[in-house]
Amino acid sequence: AAGVIQSPRHLIKEKRETATLKCYPIPRHDTVYWYQQGPGQDPQFLISFYEKMQSDKGSIPDRFSAQQFSDYHSELNMSSLELGDSALYFCASSLGQNNSPLHFGNGTRLTVT
């Protein structure tokens, strides 16, 4: 079965640079979620989109923005990168129906040097 696809798998950036992470949800899933997981931490919710509109907002820094496109893929844009942004970034998708479980991709590992 098709899963959530994230790209790139690994990304190395320098401080103050920008980064764009991409997420392709499972076909027919209309909701996308972004999570950040720092070293030794639990996943933290950043932001989500339902039918291309922002749905919920978590602890996403102002330097980050995201959107969901007409084909339901999503991009997380990160500017003025800081060392503390080094983390695993997971995308998940679900059907916007009651209690449909979230399915996660295998993440993008961002390293900021």
Add this chain to the structure above:
Amino acid sequence: DAKTTQPPSMDCAEGRAANLPCNHSTISGNEYVYWYRQIHSQGPQYIIHGLKNNETNEMASLIITEDRKSSTLILPHATLRDTAVYYCIVIVRRGGNTPLVFGKGTRLSVIA
């Protein structure tokens, strides 16, 4: 959303059943119990969820107490590949697209 409490770590012998407890004493009537696991540095993996009835699928069984204040995830025959952090999450799914909030899970080590 209800707060959950899980033991920080557990060991289980390979081939035996792994029983992972979760306390959610402040759960409300419309909150579901979800279980996910995360194998080292991989994306969290959905296991099972339920409201008040016990549930079973190909991966695991979920036993919810009658008062819904606690639940147990059962992996019937644990293998080394079940070594992971297991998260119990209690949440109201508003319209189906409510994000999950991960707390501290249980690190399960399956031992040969």
